[in-house]
Amino acid sequence: MPPTPASRAWWGGVRPTVLVPLLVAVLTLAGTQWAARAGQPAARPVDGIAVVLLLAGPALLVVRRARPGLVLGLVAAVLVGYLALGYPVGPVFVASLVALAEAVSAGRRVVAYSVTAVAFTAAVTIYALTHPGVQVPLPAIGGWTASLVAFVAGCELRRSRRERLEQAQEARNEAERRRAGEERLAMARELHDALGHHLSLINVQAGVALYLMDDDPEQARRALATIKASSRELLREMRATLGVLRGVDEPSREPVAGLARLDALVAENRQAGLPVTVRTTGTPRDLPAGVDLAAYRIVQEALTNTRRHAGADAATVQLDYADGGLTVEVTDDGAGTSEPGGGNGLPGMRERTAALGGAFSAGPGPTGGFRVRAHLPTAREEAAP
Template identity: 40%
Template sequence: MRVWRRVLVRDALLAVLVAAVSLTLFTFWGPGARGVPVEGLRDPDALGVVLVLLACVPVAVRRRWPLTGLCAALVPETALEGLGYGTGLTGAAGLVMLYSVAAYRGLAMALGGLALSLALYATSAAAGAGAPAAWSDHLVVVVALVAVWGVGRSLRLRRAYMEELRDRAARLERARAADRRAAQAEERARIARELHDVVAHHVSVMTVQASAARRVLASDPGLAGEALTAIEETGRMALTEMRNIVGVLRADARAELGPQPGTRDLPALVDQMREAGLATGLAVEGAPGPVPAGVDLAAYRLVQEGLTNALRHAGAGATARVTVRYEPHELDVRVEDDGRGAGDGGDGDGRGHDANPQEGGARAGRGHGLVGIRERVALYGGILSIGPRPGGGFEVRARFPLKDGQ
């Protein structure tokens, strides 16, 4: 409403200006205005002034009712012509209204306004009040009408084009915002998986080592001290990995980020599990070749999660074995153990606390490690199998496709 008030005020001021110009032309430069009579034309008088003013009034509502205003402006202009006053340049109001119809209404209505203006002018010219005008004069008037109409249509098309550009920019901005939110959600999920893998593994190792230290603290303080030292080293490793993971979230762009672990770090992981009390072996089959960084990290996390589950749930005296097989178009990673499980308790059946209940008959629990592994493997088009082994124990295996031998 406030916008319309401002529009009406501007149009009212324009109507006043058009009226002032039209009256000046009609009174001082019209036919017979300087005392020189023109044959066939009436001198300016009060009636003529009223008609000129009536022709200018519709300009005040030119944007709200342009076609109606055009019709209202053409009536007094036609009357001026019919009564023999001769409008001359006093037809400015009609031109303004014709422009307004072309600029603020659709093509059909705009063409109707142009046809109406041309038809009324042709009718007035045919009536021929006063001396007949040359054909060139009529041509000038027709060209002026068409030019004013064309300017109005051009401005309307330009406004429509600019509006379309603004809408497109708004749509692109919304699309970018949606993509940004999706990327942020994906990054949060990735960081959550990484943190879970790091925390679950290292905390599990520290828990087992702390339990062993507590059992031998009284009988063998030296062995308990070694276990506590291992706990300290494991804690430092966990902190280092967590810093590397969450460093990307820090505002300081100079945060030191270390490389992500991969299959090259499996020997150190196996040694760590041995120190924690799980007899673990590592076998590498085939010629190691270049592996994509994402697949390399996913393979490492799979081994880490599989060994962590074996350490927590395989039971005393269990052994684990990690097998990494490099094939021309596939990377095969397997973690298997021969444990019978620690029995029910804790957070459910430990052998399947992270597994899908439909995979190998394992019962689901509350963990998320193997769920995250499943997402990692699926992300790179791999095949994951999780479940108990036929001869006892548990197995986690993933096969990652390598494109073009990589």
């Protein structure tokens, strides 16, 4: 029966926890037996107590990740006790080195360095006391110390590298979360603008059709035709937006929302009963895709708010093309209010403008009514030196 993902994950977590102590135990026992036979006549023979002490250190390593400081202290105590009893010296330090590496990796530096210094001093002292006829040469002590320092330095480098990798991964995760949030916000704005505009048109034209169905069937028929066209456009925009959300990148054959569709937008509003005048200053030119879409959506949402909330008789769309960008201004002659009680339209327009590094304002117009104004730079201005 093949292993399941759960069993593989369990084994992947248990493997280093169990295998490392097992390998250390085998190395410690086999190495010490070999060292004893190789020639340590003054050492005490390896007996049951020695085997227990040799296995105690590796056994403690099983929980080294849960309690790194405590495990290092206990393993060092076992090592000092083993040496104090005069047993043969072999690879009995391996368990202590593994525990030291884990403590340093876990950031328990004070405990790691303190325990290591005490254990190293105790081991050298015990060796000198248990071998009275043998003088421990200073170069040997210096070599042991240098080796221990090099090992600790390697542990620190490993810990530093792991922290850098974790920080880099966290930065990538944060960037991914931020990018996903920005994409969700952009999709929410697109859905809000498309739904608000088209449903508002459908609502107005449905009211017209119901009101004139008996008295003016032809006008009612035109209102129904407008409803059909607006609902078809709404479905197209929703399919395109939901396709992006699903990750379907099939290119659309319909024109992308932008100022190229401004005439159609104006015609829709005129059919809904809002006369719209478009004025252009400067030389019209191709705009970056983001600026083009933002300009169209701002005009669309501003006209939608005018129809729904302002009670206006007419609206004016002013497009001012300049070298630094495009200024979009939508004014009406209504009551001078927009989105009573708060809505998503004005915040959405403000967010679109801010995302492009532009400036946005909305409020009563200089001669009454309501005015929405957005400056959309076509290129980010370079910071002054």
